[in-house]
Amino acid sequence: MDEKRCYIKTFGCQMNEQDTVRLTQLLGRDGYRPTEDPEQADVILVITCSIREKAENKVYSLLGRFQPLKRKHPGLVIGVGGCVAQQEGERLLQKAPYLDLVFGTHNVHKVPALLAEIRRHGGRLAETRFYDEIPTDGLFDADGRLKAYVTIMQGCDYRCSFCVVPFTRGPEVSRRSDDVLAEVRALAAGGTKEVTLLGQTVNSYGKKAPGELTLTRLLEAIEAVDGIERIRFTTSHPNDLTDELIGAFGRLSKLCEHLHLPVQAGSDRVLARMRRPYTREAYLDKVRRLRTRCPEIALSADLIIGFPGETDEDFGQTLDLLRQVRYDSLFAFRYSRRPNTDAAELPDQVPDELKAARHQALLDLQRGIAEERARAQLGTVQEVLVEGPSPGDALKLTGRTRTNRIVHFPGPPHLIGHLARVRITQALAHSLTGEWVPSA
Ligand code: SF4
Structure with a gap:
């Protein structure tokens, strides 16, 4: 097989990073070795993220920098995947004439075949279909990494008003548990000791697949895999945090005592505008039950500051929620309009200076909490x-x-x-x- 090289540039979240790992493996099977240098590449792939405004423009500007390489290396194939590719589809091909391939978030497994088609017959291709199940590519990552991500589901059936994921990753689809377990066993055989199960709302795993395991049952099955010493999962949705799952903490010896449970806001009024289907009290109740079940559990969350219509009182409730939950770490983002979301059209957008001031107040509070939580570890x-x-x-x-x-x-x-x-x-x-x- 001829040796070919691929350069992959990845933006965004763990799902995109995981897609990149999978692409690297799939292309490796077809004789492509990864390179850090786009000038050496036979294939350049950009895995995009649409979470920020103007993300699409950034993609065009990056692709524009690769364009001259096509003159130097006429066989070079340039492709775009990820969320911008999913949203834009063929429009990307029209706007960027030097682009050869656009592949959506459900089509990573098809990339080798699409590349082979382009290299054999020329032409430009866009493949952005959503599938009802996650395709099994029969290739398991067993390269001896100590820690590995395992995608167990993709997409999302919620409709948070600020989020593009339902449009970019499609409806929620769970991967078959026997397929997930085969991958985990292969990882363990290759030397992996810690697996993190990935999904946009990972704890709703199996909900739409009659007869499929719940996340808790899947965790129990992974607990039995020799060689795996630690299990984590992310990202959880508060609505799908069941008593069954709460009961797994402290019971399953390999399940780590950490949960990332995005709250997004501490005010019911803002949660409703965000279309988050829980109240602050329901969230706090789940936190109390988690801590009763597993007092040592560490909690982290995502939180949006300055969502449209957020008043001082709403923000005060968010600060109060932080004082009650006492997160070990927090990922706080200032709200920014995202294309194709309902929240982008909401009135009462919060001025940037106010968002910045609230962000600082929140960071100051959280820093103190995080330091106290850390100091509690001294001597343990x-x-x-x-x-x-x-x-x-x-x-x-x-x-x-x-x-x-x-x-x-x-x-x-x-x-x-x-x-x-x-x-x-x-x-x-x-x-x-x-x-x-x-x-x-
Ligand atoms: S649950 Fe998460 S992924 Fe789904 S729409 Fe809401 S923020 Fe987006």
Whole structure:
């Protein structure tokens, strides 16, 4: 097989990163080796994200930089995937005459065949269909990575007024559990110790597939896979956080005590305008039940500041929710209009300066909470999955606790790739320092 090279540039979320891993594997099967240098590439693929305004313009400007390479290398194929590709489809081909391929979010598995078609017969192709099930490409990533993502579902059936995902990733579709388990077993056989199950609303897994496992049952099945030591899942929707799933924390020994549970706002009025189908009290009730079941669980969330119509009182309720939940970490975003969403058309858009002031107030509050939560770890002994040398200090190792906190500690290199016990001696909001506690 001739050696060919592919350059993939990826923007956006973990789903796009996971699509990139899958593309790299699929293309590897057809003889393409990854390259970091677009000038060396036979195929350039850009995996796009449409979460920000003007994302599409950024794609055109990036593609424009690749255009001269086509003159130097006439066989070069340039393709665009991801969310902008899904939304724009053939329009991208019309707007960018040097583009050869557009593939939607459900069509990653078809890319090798589409590339082969273009290389054999020329022409320009766009494939953006949604499918009713996630295709099995029969290729499992078993390259020995310590931690791996496993996509178990895609798309979303909710209709949050600020979000483009239902348009870019289609309706919710769960992958068959036997297919997921085959991948997890292959990963374990290849040396992977931690898997993170991925989906836009991962905890609604199986809801639309009669006879399919629930997420809790799937976690139980993965718990039984030899070699896997840790399981995580993200992103969860508060509505689909069932008592069955809450009960899995603290019961399944491999399920890590961390949950990312986006709240988006702390005011019922804003939640309703966002079309988030829960109240702040319902959310807080689930948090209380989680903490009762598993007191050590770490919580993180996404939150939008300055959603259209957000008043000082609404924002005050968000701050109050933070004080009640006491998140270990928080991803707070200032609202920005996203094309093709209903919220972009809502009146009462919040001025940028006010969003900035609220953002700062929220960060100040959260920093204090995160520092207190981190200090509570001082003196405890944590299980750390050791990932490698510490980036800032080659004499130290680094890894994560089960609660997903980063820990740096001095220790022998043979710990890399293994679980180690570490006593926490210093705590900052975003990382911990500790000392290795060798097993007796
Ligand atoms: S649940 Fe998440 S992915 Fe689905 S529409 Fe809402 S924000 Fe988007």
